[in-house]
Amino acid sequence: MxxxxxxxxxxxxxxxxxxxxxxxxxxxxxxxxxxxxxxxxxxxxxxxxxxxxxxxxxxxxxxxxxxxxxxxxxxxxxxxxxxxxxxxxxxxVTGGELFDKIVNHGRMREDEARRYFQQLINAVDYCHSRGVYHRDLKPENLLLDACGNLKVSDFGLSALSQQVRDDGLLHTTCGTPNYVAPEVLNDKGYDGATADLWSCGVILFVLLAGYLPFDDSNLMILYKKISAAEFTCPPWLSFSVMKLIARILDPNPMTRITIPEILVDEWFKKGYKPPVFDEKEDTNLDDVEAVFKDSEVRFKDDFYHLIYPLLSTM
Incomplete structure (x- = not known):
């Protein structure tokens, strides 16, 4: 049997x-x-x-x-x-990556892209309100649930606001080159919120165009294009979304559009429904501290047991 x-x-x-x-x-x-x-x-x-x-x-x-x-x-x-x-x-999350949807079906209609972009901005706005910056926003890190709702994932490169230096800026260069903001590349420090927003702008462009706004096999040329915000919107886009993309992909983080300004933008607002959800506060980190504390002690003990016999023979 x-x-x-x-x-x-x-x-x-x-x-x-x-x-x-x-x-x-x-x-x-x-x-x-x-x-x-x-x-x-x-x-x-x-x-x-x-x-x-x-x-x-x-x-x-x-x-x-x-x-x-x-x-x-x-x-x-x-x-x-x-x-x-x-x-x-x-x-x-069962619906796969947003990236696969673009690869399999190509560019989206504006109303479909708008719905995903609205959900992305909702998520990013909420993260920023909690002092959390993702720093690697791209379609591969945006998942879809069974109902087709967007879910931001992979916070492996995220930064908490405690890591901001005295100058109020983050200083770690990270992310995926095509989606990275120019100020992240120039290595003089950057604001995590405005850098995330740039990545959101690149994602919106990709959803509507079906290709990247900044692309080159040579990294130095790619960085130059990003730094100069050298891109052209495809002719099938409406004027109102072209205007919004241009305001997000502003190479100057000081004049780049902010999330509060996006929320009142005429293209963004169409059919917009702010998320309604029950937020329960539970940020107890005792479980993760315990998991790592235990392993750090064991690692030191194991190291000592390996080294001690060698020391005793010297």
């Missing part, structure tokens, strides 16, 4: 197939055995995280996502740890 397959469990979650893999993490489909709710389980190897000094970045990603409870942002439910692994339980 065939033995029934024993399902692997992590806490109350039954773990299934792998749905994604990166350098430091594997993402598996899982199901909450109490509620039957599907989740995405991000599994990190503690030893790799500590060896590559990634603990602070992972802590930051988790802390960031715990601060954000918004219908257009992927939810983080909880964090757990074992002797060798860190488990991050995330909302399971």
């Amino acid at each position: 065939n033995q029934p397959k024993i399902k692997r469990r992590v806490g109350k979650y039954e773990v299934g197939r792998t749905i994604g893999e990166g350098t430091f993490a594997k993402v598996k489909f899982a199901r909450n055995s109490e509620t039957e709710e599907p989740v995405a389980l991000k599994i990190l190897d503690k030893e790799k995280v500590l060896k590559h000094k990634m603990a602070e970045q992972i802590k930051r990603e988790v802390a960031t996502m715990k601060l954000i409870k918004h219908p257009n942002v992927v939810r983080l439910y909880e964090v757990m740890g074992s002797k060798t692994k860190i488990f991050i339980v995330l909302e399971f």
Whole structure:
């Protein structure tokens, strides 16, 4: 007789197939055995995280996502740890990446692109109000749920406002070249909010045009195009959206349009419904602190046990 397959469990979650893999993490489909709710389980190897000094970045990603409870942002439910692994339980989003939608179906009509852009601005505005800057906004990091609603994901490169220096600016160059704001490239410090907004402008252009506003195989030429905001809107766009894109893709962050100004823009406002959601405050980070504290102590102990026999023979 065939033995029934024993399902692997992590806490109350039954773990299934792998749905994604990166350098430091594997993402598996899982199901909450109490509620039957599907989740995405991000599994990190503690030893790799500590060896590559990634603990602070992972802590930051988790802390960031715990601060954000918004219908257009992927939810983080909880964090757990074992002797060798860190488990991050995330909302399971079934509709794929917005990027795939563009690749498979090409450019969008203005009303469809507008709906996604409105949801993106809602999410980004909320993140900024919590002192959180994403810093890597692009269609690959925008997921769609079963109802076609946009969900911002991947806060691995995000920055919390505590990391802002005394000059009030962030100083880490990061992101994906085609979507990065000119001030991020010039290495003189930048405002996380205005840099995120530039990326939103590039995303809007891509949704409507079906191609990137700034593109070149030579990185130096690409950076020059971005710094000069050297792009041309396709002729099929309406004048009102061309005007909005030009105000977002302003190479000067001081004169670039702000989110409050976008919210009253005539093109943006059409059919706009602000999100209504119940926000429960719960930003307790004890679970993640415990997960990392335990692993840091164990890592030091293991190191001591390896080194001690060598020292005693010297």
